[in-house]
Amino acid sequence: QVHLVESGGGVVQPGKSLRLSCAASGFTFSAYGMHWVRQAPGKGLDWVAAISYDERNENYGDSVKGRFIVSRDNVKNILYLQMNSLRAEDTGRYFCARMDTTTSLDHWGQGTLVIVSA
């Protein structure tokens, strides 16, 4: 059974950094691309970043490009999101999701909440 568990969220001041983790289990993590999607309070879904199964390719949303870095550890089965120069508008729940062979996001974690506030 596919299981994705995010952690690392919390309250952080603007300009600071935070690293999110997504622990994966129940599938061969190293065979799947992975994504981060966020949701500001009361708002819709906002795609953040993706990394290929072999770490060779990364993509970022325009609003986070140059500030966020997605990475993964295929030995520990963990996906990461390093968030730097955080802004108030980065506040929201961050979900990790697995990308299936059709490129759809077929399994999602429960999310971790990030609040950027002074």
Add this chain to the structure above:
Amino acid sequence: VMTQSPISLPVTPGEPASISCRSNKSLQHTNGFNYLDWYVQRPGQSPQLVISMGSDRASGVPDRFSGSGSDTDFTLKISRVEVEDVGVYYCMQGLYAPRTFGQGTTVEIK
């Protein structure tokens, strides 16, 4: 840019429902597949895949859900809405980087 309509959809249980999603660029790859997914976020839950590649129901999704369309115009239909179908439905394109979601359509019971 992904544009959904309507933004809010009140429905009566047992009646059909339809949501539209339009892209400003073609979502049909040269391989013939349309890279358009539908997701639902039920109250208090994480998003869940409903339809992939425009028309393929995800595992475990009831057959009252169907997806259709091609190129720039896509539709999600629920043949007979049930109470458990309430939530916000999003379309998402997977052909171009960065991926983009529609603004969401809230399905609620009348």
